[in-house]
Amino acid sequence: MRKRSYRIITVILAVIVISVGIVCLTGCSQSSNALKDGYYTAEMAEYNNGWKEYLTVFVRGGKIVSAEYNARNASGFIKSWDMDYMRLMNANMGTYPNQYTRNYAKQFLETQQADAVDAIAGATTSYGSFGDLAQAVIDHAKAGNTEIAIVPG
Known part of the structure; x- marks a missing residue:
């Protein structure tokens, strides 16, 4: 036994x-590929038409759980808050910053991938910037680098 x-x-x-x-x-x-917990930000190196786009994400448990994508002018005013800009862009393009920035961020949260976000008609320039910013925050999150990533335009 x-x-x-x-x-x-x-x-x-x-x-x-x-x-x-x-x-x-x-x-x-x-x-080596896991995202490290923390806040990560990427911003464009230059202003485009008076706006500098940025993306800030929060990673918890190796997953992006929040994302804020927007742009600000030199005085710090947020593009999505500009009602005159919104009205003009919506009339001409069929979309506006508060709509497409949230949509891109939502897609990014769902897919967790920079290259899996679909473009929105009327916001294709921002779509290109968003992809670059998203890849930069992912790279920084993998490295645990919390410094702001500066993305060339």
Whole structure:
């Protein structure tokens, strides 16, 4: 009976050791690509038509859980708050900053990928900037680099 007990204990210990080894290897291989918790921001290097776009994300548990995409002018005024700009852009393009910035951020949260966001007609210039900003925050989040990423235009 003792031999059987030792065999069972040996098998259980072997399973535990193998399981721990697999978890360690899996965790180690994913750690280089995992996003590190924290806030990460990327902004365009230059103003475009008076606005500098930026993207700020919050990562928790290795996943982007919030994203704010917008633009500000030299005085710090937020593009989505500019009602005159909104009316003019909506009349000419069929969209406006408060609409497309939220849409791009929402898609990014859903996909967790910079290149999986669909363009919105009328906001294609911002779409290009958003993709560059999203990739920059992902790169910084992988490295745990909380400095603002400056993205060339």
